[in-house]
Amino acid sequence: xxxxxxxxxxxxxxxxxxxxxxxxxxxxxxxxxxxxxxxxxxxxxxxxxxxxxxxxxxxxxxxxxxxxxxxxxxxxxxxxxxxxxxxxxxxxxxxxxxxxxxxxxxxxxxxxxxxxxxxxxxxxxxxxxxxxxxxxxxxxxxxxxxxxxxxxxxxxxxxxxxxxxxxxxxxxxxxxxxxxxxxxxxxxxxxxxxxxxxxxxxxxxxxxxxxxxxxxxxxxxxxxxxxxxxxxxxxxxxxxxxxxxxxxxxxxxxxxxxxxxxxxxxxxxxxxxxxxxxxxxxxxxxxxxxxxxxxxxxxxxxxxxxxxxxxxxxxxxxxxxxxxxxxxxxxxxxxxxxxxxxxxxxxxxxxxxxxxxxxxxxxxxxxxxxxxxxxxxxxxxxxxxxxxxxxxxxxxxxxxxxxxxxxxxxxxxxxxxxxxxxxxxxxxxxxxxxxxxxxxxxxxxxxxxxxxxxxxxxxxxxxxxxxxxxxxxxxxxxxxx
Numbered sequence: 001x002x003x004x005x006x007x008x009x010x011x012x013x014x015x016x017x018x019x020x021x022x023x024x025x026x027x028x029x030x031x032x033x034x035x036x037x038x039x040x041x042x043x044x045x046x047x048x049x050x051x052x053x054x055x056x057x058x059x060x061x062x063x064x065x066x067x068x069x070x071x072x073x074x075x076x077x078x079x080x081x082x083x084x085x086x087x088x089x090x091x092x093x094x095x096x097x098x099x100x101x102x103x104x105x106x107x108x109x110x111x112x113x114x115x116x117x118x119x120x121x122x123x124x125x126x127x128x129x130x131x132x133x134x135x136x137x138x139x140x141x142x143x144x145x146x147x148x149x150x151x152x153x154x155x156x157x158x159x160x161x162x163x164x165x166x167x168x169x170x171x172x173x174x175x176x177x178x179x180x181x182x183x184x185x186x187x188x189x190x191x192x193x194x195x196x197x198x199x200x201x202x203x204x205x206x207x208x209x210x211x212x213x214x215x216x217x218x219x220x221x222x223x224x225x226x227x228x229x230x231x232x233x234x235x236x237x238x239x240x241x242x243x244x245x246x247x248x249x250x251x252x253x254x255x256x257x258x259x260x261x262x263x264x265x266x267x268x269x270x271x272x273x274x275x276x277x278x279x280x281x282x283x284x285x286x287x288x289x290x291x292x293x294x295x296x297x298x299x300x301x302x303x304x305x306x307x308x309x310x311x312x313x314x315x316x317x318x319x320x321x322x323x324x325x326x327x328x329x330x331x332x333x334x335x336x337x338x339x340x341x342x343x344x345x346x347x348x349x350x351x352x353x354x355x356x357x358x359x360x361x362x363x364x365x366x367x368x369x370x371x372x373x374x375x376x377x378x379x380x381x382x383x384x385x386x387x388x389x390x391x392x393x394x395x396x397x398x399x400x401x402x403x404x405x406x407x408x409x410x411x412x413x414x415x416x417x418x419x420x421x422x423x424x425x426x427x428x429x430x431x432x433x434x435x436x437x438x439x440x441x442x443x444x445x446x447x448x449x450x451x452x453x454x455x456x457x458x459x460x461x462x463x464x465x466x467x468x469x470x471x472x473x474x475x476x477x478x479x480x481x
Contacts, residue, residue, distance in 0.1 A: 008033065008034050008035070009031040009032060009033045009034065010031070010032040010034065011029070011030070011031055011032075012029060012030045012031075012032065013028070013029045014028065014029070015028075016028065016029060016030045016041070018030070018039065018041075020061075020063065020066075020092070021066075021092070022049065023047060023048070023049035023092060024047070024048045024049070025041060025045070025046070025047050025048075025059070025061070026044070026045070026046040026047075026048070027041035027042060027043060027044060027045045027046070027059070028042060028043035028044050029041070029042045029043060030042065037062070037063030037064050038060070038061065038062050038063060038064075039060070039061050039063075040058070040059065040060050040061075041058070041059040041060075041061070042057070042058055042059075043057060043058075044057075045057060045058065045059045045070065047059075047068065047070075047090065049092070049095075049121075050095065050121055050122075051078050051079055051121070052076060052077070052078050052095075052097075052121045053076070053077045053078075054068075054070060054074070054075070054076045054088065054090060054097070055073075055074070055075045055076075056070040056071060056072050056073060056074040056075070056088070057071065057072025057073055058070070058071050058072050059071075065091075065093075066091065066092035066093045067089060067090070067091050067092070067093075068089065068090040068092065069087070069088075069089050070087070070088045070089075070090065071086065071087045071088075072086070073086075074086060074087060074088040074099075076088060076097055076119070078121065078124065078150070080107055080108065080124075080150045081105050081106065081107035081108075081126075081150060082105065082106045082107075083097070083099075083103055083104070083105045083117070083119065084103065084104050084105075085099040085101060085102065085103035085104070085117070086099075086101050086102070087099060087100070087101050088103075094120070094122075095120060095121040095122045096118055096119065096120050096121070097118065097119045097121070098116075098117070098118045098119075099116070099117050099118075100115070100116050101115075102114070102115050103117045105117070105126065107148075107150065108153075109136055109137060109179075110134060110135065110136050110179055111134070111135045111136075112126075112128065112132070112133065112134045112135070112146075112148070113131075113132075113133050114128035114129065114130060114131060114132040114133070114146070115129070115130035115131050116128065116129040116130050117129075123149075124149065124150040124151050125147065125148070125149050125150070126146075126147065126148040126149075126150070127146075127147050127148075128145065128146045128147075128148070129144070129145045129146075130144070132144065132145065132146045132157075134146065134148075134155065136179065138165055138166075138208070139163050139164060139165035139208075140163070140164045140165075141155070141157070141161065141162070141163045141164075141177070142161070142162045142164075143157045143158075143159060143160065143161035143162070144158065144159030144160055144161070145157065145158040145159050146158070152178065152180075153178055153179045153180035153181075154176055154177070154178045154179070155176065155177045155178075155179060156175075156176045157172075157174065157175060157176070157177070158173075158174050159173060159174075160173055161173065161174075161175070161186075163177070163184075165208075167194060167208075167211075167239065168192050168193055168194040168195075168239075169192075169193045170184075170186060170190075170191070170192050170193075170206070171186075171189070171190070171191050171193075172186035172187060172188060172189065172190040172191070172204070173187070173188035173189050173190075174186075174187045174188050175187050175190070181207075181209070182207065182208035182209045183205075183206070183207050183208075184205070184206050184207075184208070185203065185204070185205050185206070186203070186204045186206070187202065187203045187204075188202075190202070190203065190204040190215075191204075192204060192206065192213060194239065196223060196224055196225050197221060197222060197223055197224065198220075198221070198222045198224065199213060199215055199219075199220075199221050199235070199237060200215075200218070200219065200220040200221075200222075201215030201216055201217060201218060201219045201220070201235070202216060202217035202218050203215065203216045203217065204216075211238065211239035211240040212236075212237070212238055212239070213235075213236070213237035213238075213239065214234075214235065214236055214237070215234070215235045215237070216233065216234055217233055218233070219231060219232050219233060219234065219235045219246060221235060221237070221244055221246065223270075223279065226254075226279065226305055227254065227255040228252060228253070228254050228255075228279075228281075229252070229253040229254075230244060230246050230250070230251070230252055230253075230268055230270065231246075231249075231250070231251045231253065232246040232247055232248050232249055232250035232251065232268070233247070233248030233249055234246065234247050234248050235247075241271075241272065241274075242270075242271070242272025242274075242279070243269070243270065243271050243272065244268075244269065244270040245267065245268075245269050246267070246268045246269075246270075247266065247267050247268075249264075249463065250264065250265060250266070250267060250268040250283075251263065251264050251268075251462070252264075252268055252281060252283070255337070256291065256337040256338070257337055259291055259292055259293075260291070261289055261290070261291040261294070262289060262290050262291070262459050262462055263283060263287065263288070263289035263290075263301070263462070264283075264286075264287065264288050264289070264462040264463055265283035265284055265285060265286060265287040265288075265300075265301070266284065266285035266286055267283070267284055267285065268281065268282070268283050269281070269282040269283075269284075270282075273306065276306050278304070278305040278306040279304075279305045280302060280303070280304045280305070280306075281301075281302065281303040281304075282300075282301075282302050283300065283301045283302075283303075284299070284300040284301070285299065285300065286299070286465045287299065287300060287301045287312075288456055288461070288462040288463075288464075288465065289456075289462060290456040290458065290459050290461060290462050293320065293321060293374050293375075294318075294319070294320050294339060294374065295318070295319040295455055295456050296312065296316065296317060296318045296319065296330075297316070297317050297454060297456075298312040298313060298314060298315060298316035298317070298330070299313060299314030299315060299316075300312075300313045300314060301313065308333065308334040308335060309331060309332070309333055309334070310331065310332040310333075310334065311329070311330070311331050311332075312329065312330040312331075312332070313329055316329065316330040317451050317454065317455075318330060318332070318342065319455050320339070320342075320371075320374075320375075320376055321375065321376070321417045322352045322353065322417040323350055323351070323352050323376055323417065324349075324350070324351045324352065324450065324451060324452070324455075325342060325344060325348075325349070325350050325351075325367075325369065326344070326347075326348070326349045326449075326451075327344035327345055327346055327347055327348040327349065327367070328345060328346035328347050329345045329346065330342070330343065330344055330345070331343040331345070338371070338373070338374055339371040339374045340370075340371055341368065341369065341370055341371065342368065342369035342370075342371070342376075343366075343367075343368055343369075344364075344366065344367040344368070344369070345366055346365065346366070347363075347365075347447060348362075348363065348364050348365065348366055348367030348381075349361065349362070349363050349367075349445075349447065349448060350362040350367060350369070350379060351448060351450060352417065353450065353452070354390045358390050358399075358402075358435075359388070359444075359448070359450060360387075360388060360389050360390055360419060361386075361387065361388040361444070361445045361448050362379060362381060362385075362386075362387045362412060363381075363384070363385070363386040363387070363445045363447070363448070364381035364382060364383055364384055364385045364386070364410075365382060365383030365384045366381075366382045366383055367379060367380070367381050367382070368380045368382070375414075375416075375417065376414050376417070377413070377414055377415070378411065378412070378413055378414065379411070379412040379414065380409075380410075380411055380412075381407075381409060381410045381411070381412070382409050383408065383409070384408070385405075385406070385407045385408055385409055385410045386404075386405070386406055386407075386445050387403075387404070387405045387407075387410065387412070387422060388402060388403070388404050388443050388444070388445060389402070389403045389404075389405075389419055389422065390402050390403075390435070391403055391432075399435045400432075401432045401433055401434050401435055402432070402433050402434075402435055402443055403430060403431070403432045403433075404430065404431050404433065404442065404443060405422065405424065405428060405429065405430035405431075406427075406428070406429045406430070407424040407425065407426060407427060407428040407429070407430075408425070408426040408427050409425040409426045410422055410423060410424050410425055410428075411423040411425060453466070454466060
């Protein structure tokens, strides 16, 4: 040991060891300043305390503040991680290490870099800020601020955060990610972008190992390949199978050219066919939909992307322009986002309102409607055909009479939503009545009901569901829903 009177310090050289309140300091040489409770250490500097080891090339330590400043290839290790930086301050009071010149941490399978970092050895917690990047073999996370708890292997992030992997890209502005369990939760503008879908919500839960997601509040799931959007307040999502379940104000939005179809049901379920890579939508309980020229309601519904076929079940009703269409079951064939064919199977009815008291009606066992440019142009009736049609003169101002016809099969031609002609194909029988002469039973076909009050007139009406009774059917009692 030497004494340097120029700086009033002791100079120690060769395998120098200091001990301070349970913390050991090793170095090749050091200056110990008398009266200042301060020292400087040089070359092969090591601090060993608790379970943390810090090494570097130069150190200054103030015994009063218990703060050490270490520079030169700084390396700090604990049982689960290694930190490297150019300069590190260590507070022995709080057991906190801080760097501000950029650093890198390697912890098991993770590598993290940031401009600013802080480590609390007691809590074994890292805190990072500015240009934070966490790299794992399965993903890369970039964020503004991150807190990492080594015991639980959990990262808490704040500010704009992006997690990129081969499967998807996740964005949020707060949340957490457990790097051991691969379970995470994202909030504030959270979204998950996969190859074919985007999921948004106020809060999103995601299990990467099981590929399961769950979202709450303002949920929006977009199928980018089919231009279909599902919205609601709660959703479950299976990334492996592609199945989606959405509830609470659930709505499907499907683009039809410049128009959009809005469909609501208590529950919407979308299932992906792994062979065709097409989806089938299942909507059930109190289903209602709205498009400017096409509306409907039923108890449950399916829509298949593979064949563009929509199936409606249990008291289905369709409205197209002035026409109301009902049957036990209804199928709607779409083509190129246009209505193509409508199939009314069992107790088919088509009605249109002439005025407040007069209704045109078509009834048959099975009815097929053909569309052009989303307008009903032709109707084919097969089996037990009946029709009631109010005929007008050439000036279209007054009724000539009301024609009631019975025919096994018939073909009706429509233009501008008005019946232009009816062709009776088999065993016809028709009677033309003066408009005010026939009784109601003569001009109202059995089972016909006008359901205009249930028709959605705007998008918001799909959430309205009024109490109603099912239409009368032969051999059945009238029941309430």
